[in-house]
Amino acid sequence: MISFEHVFKRYPNGREALRDVSFRVAQGEMVFLTGRSGAGKSSILKLVTLLERPTRGKVAVHGQDTGALPSRAIPAYRRRMGVVFQDHQLLADRPVYDNVALPLIVADTPFREIDRRVRAALDQVGLLGREKSLPVELSIGEQQRVGIARAVVGKPAILVADEPTGNLDHDLARDVMRLFKRFQEVGVTVLIASHDETLVREFAQREIHVQSGQVST
Amino acid sequence: MSGVSSWFSRHAQAGIAALGRLLRRPLGTLLATSVIAIALALPAGLWVLTTNLRSLTGDVTQTLEVSVYLKPGVPLERAERLAADARRRAEVASVTVISAEQGLAQFKDHSGFGAALEALDTNPLPHVLTIRPRVTATTPRSMSALRNHLAAWPEADTVQLDTEWVQRLDSILDFLQAAFATLAIALGAGVVAVIGNSVRLEVDSRRAEIEVTKLVGGSNAFVRRPFLYEGFFYGLIGGVLALAYGSAVLAALQEPLARVSALYGGRLGIEGLTLEEAGLLVGAGSLLGLVGAWLGAARHLARIEPRE
Missing domain, CATH: 3.40.50.300 (P-loop containing nucleotide triphosphate hydrolases)
Incomplete structure (x- = not known):
């Protein structure tokens, strides 16, 4: 690989x-x-x-x-490829949902599909329900998990x-x-x-x- | 992922996002677009001014007449034959022969010198041919060709052609319009520079976002798109503002103009831009915005690479 x-x-x-x-x-x-x-x-x-x-x-x-x-x-x-960074590289002015959706948006994924997959990815990292939070409103551990959700959302x-x-x-x-x-x-x-x-x-x-x-x- | 609808939604999304960003900082947007609006409104206003002046001279030229005063003693039959010769020319619409007697009668009626003219033994007036040129032939060149032809008649004493001031005004207007076109190009370049600079600053302020977007696989085209829309909207809003400013100036001028017009028998009026010209102005603004954004952002964006 x-x-x-x-x-x-x-x-x-x-x-x-x-x-x-x-x-x-x-x-x-x-x-x-x-x-x-x-x-x-x-x-x-x-x-x-x-x-x-x-x-x-x-x-x-x-x-x-x-x-x-x-x-x-x-x-x-x-x-x-999914990439996770030490300082998570989240966009501070965008809610969790937008951050996780970014790899799908740049790949021209249909909106319906984006919604389904963002929720699935957040579920996998245990953050379902935090879609509307801004990164600063999350703990460091949670921020890192948002970063992981973003890395895996594109499968x-x-x-x-x-x-x-x-x-x-x-x-x-x-x-x-x-x-x-x-x-x-x-x-x-x-x-x-x-x-x-x-x-x-x-x-x-x-x-x-x-x-x-x-x-x- | 499928074709047209995906293309459309991608662009709608980038466009709406760009418009949203402009509207979220209204003061900055208003300042930037006002600069653009003034740069667009100035040449448009001068264009309106010169086209209005030109339409005024157009009216004058259409009522133009050439008068040929024949030498004293030329018989009336000869005058009629010359009239027939003039009618055969392409640039001539109609020829009227005013005999010395008719001329004297008209003069008595209109001048108020009736009693004085009664005292004259002989008619001092010559026969006169009044020639009306075709509208299509009122260019300076064909008018002077006609004049030369008429002046070459041995029977002609004086050929009177009151077009010289019209020609002078016309060439001044030609010069002004060329000058304004140059000005418009310079101001257009200014618009491109202003928009290019605004978009470039925006790119710098969103560098982190651009890097992350590229890191997760955003192409150059993807990161460029919202900035191009931003430039486009700057130009579009600037063009619409230019129309608004121009209309305001025109409205402010209506009253003083009406006063002047009343003195001249109500014939003066300013025509604003036509619908096509207004569309052209807004379209030109949008296009300049797009070009500015491209110049300001495209290479700059391509150089921003994620460092991680």
Whole structure:
């Protein structure tokens, strides 16, 4: 589902973030990217979400070489993927409903369908009934769950999360991880970057350890 | 997802959202659209002014006559033959021969010098041909061709053609309209710049939203659409305001104009824009808005990439 082959990433400022990174994530697998902050976890996720392109090497997602994708194909590519961020990236001036509906709206989904799927996604994260709330009216844990609802509302085959529990205490973090696990159980491929080793141990999934831009599995 | 209805709902949604944003900050919208309205109303007003002046000169030209005063002693039969010659010309509508006797009689009746004229032994007036040109032939060129033809008659003494001031006014109006067209282009560029700038600022203030939208798979076309509608509505509202301002000025001018008109036998009046011209003004405003939004937003938006 996701494969890196001898991937190098050097940023314009000269920093070499990834050096000869190769790994595979199979379909339906849940994998943790672990390692200290600055080790290269975020760079890997940026290459998967096509926020960045590799300097060298090949990144393939959905069995497709991302290097062959022209920029105009990137929006459609991103619609097949759900992304969750540490700081959740919600639109502060829009209610929960609009935030969750955004991936469907950009994909030209019919209104009736949007309504049904937004409610289903909010139900899955336990926030049904909060559609009209603004993000600031929710707790941090709830905000993160809105972010997850937005990531899964388009029924993506791949779910990518960058430190999704970074701002949460242990109990809330565990709740969020359970949510990811539940999506993996229904067939979604899940890739989560996390430096919280205790939590990662608890869920006992395959780990890809990143250190100084190199991986060891 | 299906074709036309999806296309329509996408656009309706982007359009309504853009209009909603403009209406949610009414003062800012009013200020920006007023600048646009004035930039549109100024050339439109000058256009109205010049077309009205031109229609006034049109009236004058249509009642135009050319008088040919024949040399004293030219016999009346000769005058009739010259009249027949003039009638054959394409630019001539009709020719009237006023004999010296008729001329004298008219002069006695109208001038009030009847008694004085009685004292004259001989008729001092020549025969006169009064030529009325066709309306289609009242261009300066064909009028001067006619004049040259008539002046070349050996029997002609004087050819009187009171069109020179009309021609002068006409060429002044030509010049003014060309000047106003240039002004309109400059102001149009101004409208594009104002709208482009407003939309660009709007893009900057919504950068976070644009980044998130692109992050979840929004295409450049998707994020661009509401901004293009915003520019379009700026131009549309500006055009409508321009019509409103123009009508207000016209209404304010009606009374003083009526007073002037009363002095000139009630023949003066200002015609405002026709329906087509009004539509053209609003359409031009909308188009300029769209162009401004495109220039201000399109490349700027394409460069905004999510950084995460």
